[in-house]
Amino acid sequence: MNHFELKNGVMHAEDVPLPQIAQEVGTPVYVYSMATLVRHARVFRDALSGLDKPHIAFAVKSNPNLAVLKVLQREGYGADVVSGGELVRALAADMAPADIVFSGVGKTHAELVQGLEQDIGQFNLESEEEGYELSAIAARLGKTARCALRVNPDVDARTHDKISTGKAENKFGVPIDRAGEIYAALAAMPGLDMRGVAVHIGSQLSSLEPLETAFEKLGRLIADLRGQGLKVTHADLGGGLGVPYKAGETFPSPAEYGAMVARVTKGWDVALSFEPGRVIAGNAGILLTRVIRVKRSSNASPFIIVDAAMNDLARPAMYGAWHDIDAVEPTGGRTTAHIVGPICETGDTFAMNREIDTLEAGDLAVFRTAGAYGATMASSYNSRGFVPEVLVDGARYAVVADRLPAADIMAAERVPDWL
Ligand SMILES: *Cc1c(COP(=O)(O)O)cnc(C)c1O
Secondary structure (H helix, E strand, O other): OOEEEEEEEEEEEOEEEHHHHHHOOOOOEEEEEHHHHHHHHHHHHHHOOOOOOEEEEEEEOOOOOEEEEHHHHHHOOEEEEEOOHHHHHHOOOOOOOOHHEEEOOOOOHHHHHHHOOOOOOEEEEOOHHHHHHHHHHHHOOOOOEEEEEEEEEOOOOOHHHHEEEOOOOOOOEHHHHHHHHHHHHOOOOEEEEEEEOOOEEOEEEEEOHHHHHHHHHHHHHHHHHHOOOOOOEEEEEEOOOOOOOOOOOOOOOOHHHHHHHHOOOOOOOOOEEOOHHHHHHHHHHHEEEEEEEEEOOHHHHHEEEEOOOOOOHHHHHHHHHOOEEEEEOOOOOOOEEEEEEEOOOOOOOEEEEEEEEEEOOOOOEOOOOOOOOOOOHHOOOHHEEOOOOEEOOOOOOEEEOEEEEEHHHHOOOOOOOOO
């Protein structure tokens, strides 16, 4: 459910007509609906209401915009960060350090120091080596790092290969069959408070089954660790719940997910935490674009060339991902076309032979479900500027990220005086 709907034949974001945003901010532009974000945050939290005080940390990498983080902070969410940059953002959005979890397979020395100095809630350690490094830093700084060990449960999440993280060959976590030994070794190190385990098997999961399998393995690990006399008070179940990208697709609901979690974790006697990203932000955003021109050079489908490109929305080029494309002012006509951006790469293709609303030069269209892994993956490839972002709340909106013009990006470059 989202708030991008036709009203009197014109697509609105909540109560703001999209042509107004296109006129005033220009295109391409990401538009987020605050009501949708808030709704998703509450639905997810309500789905976990059967658990004892679950901790929810929004996966900042899915949408790190400060205003989006602020909306979620006001909803009581913490943050799951995967870099020092994301940590700075979470703090800037007034998230309490205690509500911040630091994940990521390659935290640098500087990032470990930064996390300790900020007294964040938890480090999710992704290797034994990282644990030893963090221990040394914590001991030197006279701090204690609260830690969970991320395990790789060797479960096939049955999602796109590039966003699968829980198979043995993926770089994430420690092999679950070595977790007991590694956990014990790290629990004996100074400066570390080994308090739990973590798992995250991938993103855009369309079935609860792989999650359930992974959680069951984690439950057995917790029992084993306790059997070894080790303390386990926390378990982080990660994110990964998928969202429909095509109208009519159905996905497991947060409520079904919450019921499964309650069933599988019954008796674990730990504080549970969660790291949802896409399921909160995905359907809360669209990418608004304008058709530059329609190229009809053969009898095959025409190319509808839009002013958004793979640098603005990378998912189709990167993962072959589908985004529904709809006209902002549909006439009722339908056509079959290729939808492409202006970038000089064949990969800059959003859809081939797609049946969509009729679109002509100058018309506005939206890519739906672009609120997660959208603007955050933008680049300036082809010397295109960075795409701006807008947040809508009822009948008002604000530009929450300025368009960064190509000239400003060039201004950071230098020609050395020996050239
Ligand atoms: C990316 C990621 C998430 C969020 O995944 P979603 O599929 O967006 O819910 C959560 N935890 C970790 C460790 C991640 O890397």
